[in-house]
Amino acid sequence: MSFLTRFSLLGLAVTLTVGAAMAFAVAQQLTAIEIDQLARITARHLTTVVQAATAEPDFDGPWSEERLDAMDALLLNELPGTGVVRVKIWSLDGTILYSDERRLVGRRFDVTDDLERARSGEVSGELSSLQDSENTMEAEEYGELLEIYVPMRGSDAQVIGVFEVYRDAGRLEANISSMERRVWAGAGLAFLLVYLALFGLASQASRRLIAAEREARRRMEETLLLDRVLTAADAGPDPRSTMRMVCRELALTLSAPRCGALWPRGEEEMVLTEWTAPGAHHGTAKRPPEEVARSSSGHLPEAPRSEGDVPAWREALRTRGPVVVEDPSENPSAGALRQRFRENGTTCALFLPLPLEGRRGGALWVETDSPRVWNEADLTLARKVAAAADVAIDNAMLLEELRTSNEELGAAYESTIEGWARALDLRDRETKGHSRRVTELTVSLLRGAGCSEAELVHARRGALLHDIGKMGVPDTILLKPGPLTDEEWEIMRLHPDYARGMLDPIPHLRPALDIPYCHHERWDGAGYPRGLRGEDIPLAARVFAVVDVWDALLSDRPYRPAWPEERVLEYLESLGGTHFDPYALKLFTDHRAEAGSASTSGSEGSARSPGGSSSR
Numbered sequence: 164m165s166f167l168t169r170f171s172l173l174g175l176a177v178t179l180t181v182g183a184a185m186a187f188a189v190a191q192q193l194t195a196i197e198i199d200q201l202a203r204i205t206a207r208h209l210t211t212v213v214q215a216a217t218a219e220p221d222f223d224g225p226w227s228e229e230r231l232d233a234m235d236a237l238l239l240n241e242l243p244g245t246g247v248v249r250v251k252i253w254s255l256d257g258t259i260l261y262s263d264e265r266r267l268v269g270r271r272f273d274v275t276d277d278l279e280r281a282r283s284g285e286v287s288g289e290l291s292s293l294q295d296s297e298n299t300m301e302a303e304e305y306g307e308l309l310e311i312y313v314p315m316r317g318s319d320a321q322v323i324g325v326f327e328v329y330r331d332a333g334r335l336e337a338n339i340s341s342m343e344r345r346v347w348a349g350a351g352l353a354f355l356l357v358y359l360a361l362f363g364l365a366s367q368a369s370r371r372l373i374a375a376e377r378e379a380r381r382r383m384e385e386t387l388l389l390d391r392v393l394t395a396a397d398a399g400p401d402p403r404s405t406m407r408m409v410c411r412e413l414a415l416t417l418s419a420p421r422c423g424a425l426w427p428r429g430e431e432e433m434v435l436t437e438w439t440a441p442g443a444h445h446g447t448a449k450r451p452p453e454e455v456a457r458s459s460s461g462h463l464p465e466a467p468r469s470e471g472d473v474p475a476w477r478e479a480l481r482t483r484g485p486v487v488v489e490d491p492s493e494n495p496s497a498g499a500l501r502q503r504f505r506e507n508g509t510t511c512a513l514f515l516p517l518p519l520e521g522r523r524g525g526a527l528w529v530e531t532d533s534p535r536v537w538n539e540a541d542l543t544l545a546r547k548v549a550a551a552a553d554v555a556i557d558n559a560m561l562l563e564e565l566r567t568s569n570e571e572l573g574a575a576y577e578s579t580i581e582g583w584a585r586a587l588d589l590r591d592r593e594t595k596g597h598s599r600r601v602t603e604l605t606v607s608l609l610r611g612a613g614c615s616e617a618e619l620v621h622a623r624r625g626a627l628l629h630d631i632g633k634m635g636v637p638d639t640i641l642l643k644p645g646p647l648t649d650e651e652w653e654i655m656r657l658h659p660d661y662a663r664g665m666l667d668p669i670p671h672l673r674p675a676l677d678i679p680y681c682h683h684e685r686w687d688g689a690g691y692p693r694g695l696r697g698e699d700i701p702l703a704a705r706v707f708a709v710v711d712v713w714d715a716l717l718s719d720r721p722y723r724p725a726w727p728e729e730r731v732l733e734y735l736e737s738l739g740g741t742h743f744d745p746y747a748l749k750l751f752t753d754h755r756a757e758a759g760s761a762s763t764s765g766s767e768g769s770a771r772s773p774g775g776s777s778s779r
Contacts, residue, residue, distance in 0.1 A: 178354050216234060234252075254324055282325060286311070385544060423527070482516075491509055605626045608747075608750045614702075621677070622703040624675035631666070632679060702747070706751070
């Protein structure tokens with residue numbers, strides 16, 4: 164089927180469906196309005212009658228026969244001509260206080276939704292098929308009635324009861340049927356007109372659809388091409404890769420065998436990049452049957468030219484538009500590329516500007532060896548590609564500069580941290596290389612534990628700066644040769660908090676806080692500064708604690724000589740499960756078993772606390 168036929172059938176189906184749905188919805192809404200209006204009119208008429216004939220005590224208990232007969236007489240006098248066929252009065256608990264069907268009086272029934280709304284003070288009405296147990300007589304006699312519930316209020320305006328009105332629905336149903344016919348007829352006519360209008364529009368649109376589809380496909384291909392060029396900076400790690408990709412896309416778009424670019428690199432250097440299509444002629448050299456891309460660096464000399472002659476690529480830069488050069492092998496405007504064009508047998512060349520805002524500009528060129536001339540559409544597309552390439556190559560050069568700067572900054576940053584670590588070792592009179600050794604061993608153990616490279620970077624920085632908090636501890640305490648007093652220990656134990664205060668404000672170092680802040684915590688919770696227990700202590704801090712004590716006990720101190728390696732291992736193993744995490748201790752002992760007896764010498768600590776930490 165043609166598009167118009169499919170659209171017509173689909174439009175008809177949709178129009179009928181929507182029209183029917185809307186007509187049904189409107190009819191339902193109008194029916195509800197009609198019922199609500201009739202219910203309110205009936206309620207207003209009978210409320211004055213029933214309300215005047217009842218008093219608040221009537222709702223406290225069952226009515227006497229005389230009271231029931233009096234209400235029968237009143238309603239018999241008031242109801243004729245109103246369409247009301249029966250009235251019932253309810254108490255708030257669902258008991259029928261009055262009905263001309265005496266067998267129902269005094270009986271209690273379940274509270275329906277309509278009765279509940281009336282109890283809350285709302286008039287409600289609906290066409291009822293009379294299926295409730297209290298409606299047996301009405302169902303046998305009428306089959307369907309308009310059932311209305313009306314609240315009755317006492318002297319304080321509070322609802323004290325409800326009366327129920329049954330009204331003949333014959334006239335209402337006739338009005339509803341008439342209204343529904345008008346709604347359906349109006350909706351049908353309206354949506355028929357809508358369908359005819361849509362059909363007319365579709366008929367006009369179908370005559371233009373093929374052309375529009377072709378244009379859309381062309382624009383889509385153009386958009387995809389420009390997107391590939393704009394994202395060309397992702398094609399490789401340097402601007403040359405970006406330019407090769409741009410040259411390839413432009414050559415394929417213009418069906419040209421060769422495309423190249425000359426663009427700035429530094430203040431004095433121009434870079435030449437070229438792409439040659441598979442199988443394309445390229446001078447006298449034989450080319451393999453695959454894409455050839457090559458780059459060469461160096462000064463790009465300008466060919467001799469007559470007075471006033473301007474190379475085509477400079478003219479393209481000046482005018483910010485394409486420049487076409489016919490027979491470029493003999494044309495001085497080809498400039499420094501003329502010899503290249505002569506070797507390639509180029510018959511026509513197109514130059515496109517690369518302004519590269521903020522830098523020295525360059526140009527793209529496309530060459531062909533066939534007697535063809537690019538039309539206006541080709542030039543328009545080429546201009547767009549060149550503009551996108553200008554953005555892509557500028558981004559690629561910027562990314563390269565940023566990458567280089569970032570690498571230099573990162574190296575300087577890491578060197579600074581290592582310098583801090585060496586300075587801390589000197590101030591604390593640690594053995595030379597302590598921070599480096601404990602850092603390397605900690606990182607090695609954490610790598611064996613499966614930590615990611617990002618986590619290892621933070622662990623390395625944290626290990627290097629593990630004692631940075633001691634910068635806040637007075638030298639009289641930090642360098643004291645003898646035992647510390649209780650007051651001095653209180654000050655010494657503040658150095659993890661000092662470390663946190665120093666590193667937390669630095670976003671780059673905040674993830675490295677686990678070791679400086681937590682390496683004095685103990686597996687059994689007896690450590691400091693927070694008394695963390697078990698796996699609440701970060702893994703990096705648990706591993707570092709073992710390495711730090713190992714390195715400390717292998718070092719000479721003014722108050723004790725270095726311990727033998729076997730004694731240090733026995734001491735560490737004796738603290739497994741109390742001071743040290745058993746898992747971290749096992750990582751360390753396994754590593755020592757694999758590495759042999761290579762030892763380190765170390766930093767903080769003493770063995771003056773045989774049952775606990777060997778470190779201040």
